[in-house]
Amino acid sequence: MTPPLDAERCYRAVASRDARFDGWFVTAVATTGIYCRPSCPARTPLAHNVSFFSTAAAAQGAGYRACRRCRPDAVPGSPEWDTRADVVARAVRLIGDGEVERSGVPGLAARLGYSERQLHRLLVGELGVGPLALARAQRAQTARLLVETTDLPMADVAFAAGFASIRQFNDTVREVFAATPTELRRTAPPGPPGTPGRLTLRLAARAPYEAAEVLLFLGVHAVPGLEEWDGTTFSRVLDLPHGPGVVHLSPTPDGGPAVSARLQLTALRDLGTAVARCRRMLDLDADPVAVDGVLGADPALTGLVAAAPGRRVPASPDADEVAVRAVLGQQVSLAGARTLTARVLSAAGTPLPEPVGTLTHVFPRPAALADADLTAVGLTGARRRTVHALAEALASGAVTLDPGADRAEAGRALRAVPGIGPWTAALVALRGLGDPDVWLPGDLALRRSLATLGSSDTDAATRWRPWRSYAVMHLWALAVPSLSTLPLPLERSAS
The missing domain is CATH 1.10.340.30 (Hypothetical protein; domain 2)
Structure with a gap:
C-alpha cells in the first residue's frame, strides 16, 4: 500500500502546472465541484479549497465532475499500477483490461483469490472507492471517446461503453462531465475524418517519449500475418474479448509525447480493453523522470540515459x-x-x-x-x-x-x-x-x-x-x- 497523498507536494505541482504529475492524482476544487489534472491551465485554486484524489473514480465518488477544459480522463495513467505487485495494483490492472465488464466483481475477486468483501475493503481502504466505481469511471471515459470520435447513435455508444441501460449512460455522463452526451458531441474538439467502424485516438504519454523508437522496436519483431511494419506505422491484430481488432500505431503529426492509434474493432464494447492493451504495449504510463533519475545517477549509465531520455520498454498486448x-x-x-x-x-x-x-x-x-x-x-x-x-x-x-x-x-x-x-x-x-x-x-x-x-x-x-x-x-x-x-x-x- 502506498502512503496517502502529500497535500503540500500535490499543491506545489498544481501551482506550477507540472504536467509530469498528470495521471498521478487529480485535484478537486470545493468551490466549483470540479476535478482537474495537475497541469490544468485554469487559475490555481486556493489551497484551502482543494482536495487530492489518487483516481478519478474517487473524485467522482466524492461528488466532483471532470473538468471539460483540461480533460483529466485523457492523461497518461498512473505508473503506480504497473510498478506495484500487490493485490490492489493487480485489481486495477484487471479492471483496466475490462475484467469487471466480462465477469463482474465476483469474477474479478475469484481471479485474485479474494472474497468480494475482502477485495472491496482493500480497494476502498486505499483508493476510497470499490471495483464497481473504478469500472464505472472507465466506462465514462470510453463513452466520452465514442461520443467525441464517432457518429454512432447515443444508444449504440451506451451499450458499447458497457452501460446496462441508456438511462444509466445519460446519468453517468451528466454526473461525470457536467454535460449531456449531445452537448459533449457538439463541443468535441475537431479530429481527423473518420471511417465507419473505425476510431482514431491520441494516446498520451509522459514526456519525454520517443514514439518512433518504440514502434521501430515492435516493427523489427513483426510476424507476417499478425503484425506489419512499413517504416513509420506498426500494425497488428488484437485478440479482444468480443472479436478480433486491428490497430495501426504511428507517431503523432505534431511530434508530441503521444501515439496516434487507428482502431478497427469487431465490437465497440472492446474499445476500453483495446486502449488499455495498446497503452501497455507502448509503455505509455511509465514515469520517465523517476526511471531516468535512478539510472542516470549511475556513472555507468549516465551517457546512455542522456542520449535517450525517457526510453521505454515495448511490451505485448498478450x-x-x-x-x-x-x-x-x-x-x-x-x-x-x-x-x-x-x-x-x-x-x-x-x-x-x-x-x-x-x-x-x-x-x-x-x-x-x-x-x-x-x-x-x-x-x-x-x-x-x-x-x-x-x-x-x-x-x-x-x-x-x-x-x-x-x-x-x-x-x-x-x-x-x-x-x-x-x-x-x-x-x-x-x-x-x-x-x-x-x-x-x-x-x-x-x-x-x-x-x-x-x-x-x-x-x-x-x-x-x-x-x-x-x-x-x-x-x-x-x-x-x-x-x-x-x-x-x-x-x-x-x-
Whole structure:
C-alpha cells in the first residue's frame, strides 16, 4: 500500500502546472465541484479549497465532475499500477483490461483469490472507492471517446461503453462531465475524418517519449500475418474479448509525447480493453523522470540515459503470446523466430473474417495451440513438446499471465514447464507482464554491454532496482545501436 497523498507536494505541482504529475492524482476544487489534472491551465485554486484524489473514480465518488477544459480522463495513467505487485495494483490492472465488464466483481475477486468483501475493503481502504466505481469511471471515459470520435447513435455508444441501460449512460455522463452526451458531441474538439467502424485516438504519454523508437522496436519483431511494419506505422491484430481488432500505431503529426492509434474493432464494447492493451504495449504510463533519475545517477549509465531520455520498454498486448513466441525463438535468430511464429500462426491461428492489408490471423489461443499439429512448422521435437506443454499449462490455468497475474508466482509456474528456464521466464515478465524490474540472466548482449561499461552481470542484477527493465533496454541499445540489425537475444533463450 502506498502512503496517502502529500497535500503540500500535490499543491506545489498544481501551482506550477507540472504536467509530469498528470495521471498521478487529480485535484478537486470545493468551490466549483470540479476535478482537474495537475497541469490544468485554469487559475490555481486556493489551497484551502482543494482536495487530492489518487483516481478519478474517487473524485467522482466524492461528488466532483471532470473538468471539460483540461480533460483529466485523457492523461497518461498512473505508473503506480504497473510498478506495484500487490493485490490492489493487480485489481486495477484487471479492471483496466475490462475484467469487471466480462465477469463482474465476483469474477474479478475469484481471479485474485479474494472474497468480494475482502477485495472491496482493500480497494476502498486505499483508493476510497470499490471495483464497481473504478469500472464505472472507465466506462465514462470510453463513452466520452465514442461520443467525441464517432457518429454512432447515443444508444449504440451506451451499450458499447458497457452501460446496462441508456438511462444509466445519460446519468453517468451528466454526473461525470457536467454535460449531456449531445452537448459533449457538439463541443468535441475537431479530429481527423473518420471511417465507419473505425476510431482514431491520441494516446498520451509522459514526456519525454520517443514514439518512433518504440514502434521501430515492435516493427523489427513483426510476424507476417499478425503484425506489419512499413517504416513509420506498426500494425497488428488484437485478440479482444468480443472479436478480433486491428490497430495501426504511428507517431503523432505534431511530434508530441503521444501515439496516434487507428482502431478497427469487431465490437465497440472492446474499445476500453483495446486502449488499455495498446497503452501497455507502448509503455505509455511509465514515469520517465523517476526511471531516468535512478539510472542516470549511475556513472555507468549516465551517457546512455542522456542520449535517450525517457526510453521505454515495448511490451505485448498478450502475455500468453509472448510466452509462446519466446519459446519458438529459443536458440534461433530473430529472422528464424519470425518465420517459425508465422508458421504457427498459419497452422493454429484464427483467420480474420477479411484480411486487413497483410494482416490475416489472430494469434492462436492456448487451447487451440495445445491441440494443434505442429509437426510441419520446423521445430525440434523438444521445442515442440515445450510449446505444447506451455499451451496446456496456459489453457488449464496452471500458468496465468493476464494483467492481474502475481508476477512472482507466474515466474515460478513458467520455470516449472519443461524447456523453459530463467531467461525465457524473465523475458515474459519483461515484455508480457510489463514488470519494470526484470533482469535477464545470462543474456549475451547484456554481458557485452556490461563489459564495455566495466560492470559484471552479477553486479548489474541488483544495481539498478527498481528499474532494471529500463536498464536492459539501454544496454541492448548499446550492444546493437541499430535495432533494425538486431540478431536479438530478445527472442532467444539461454535456457
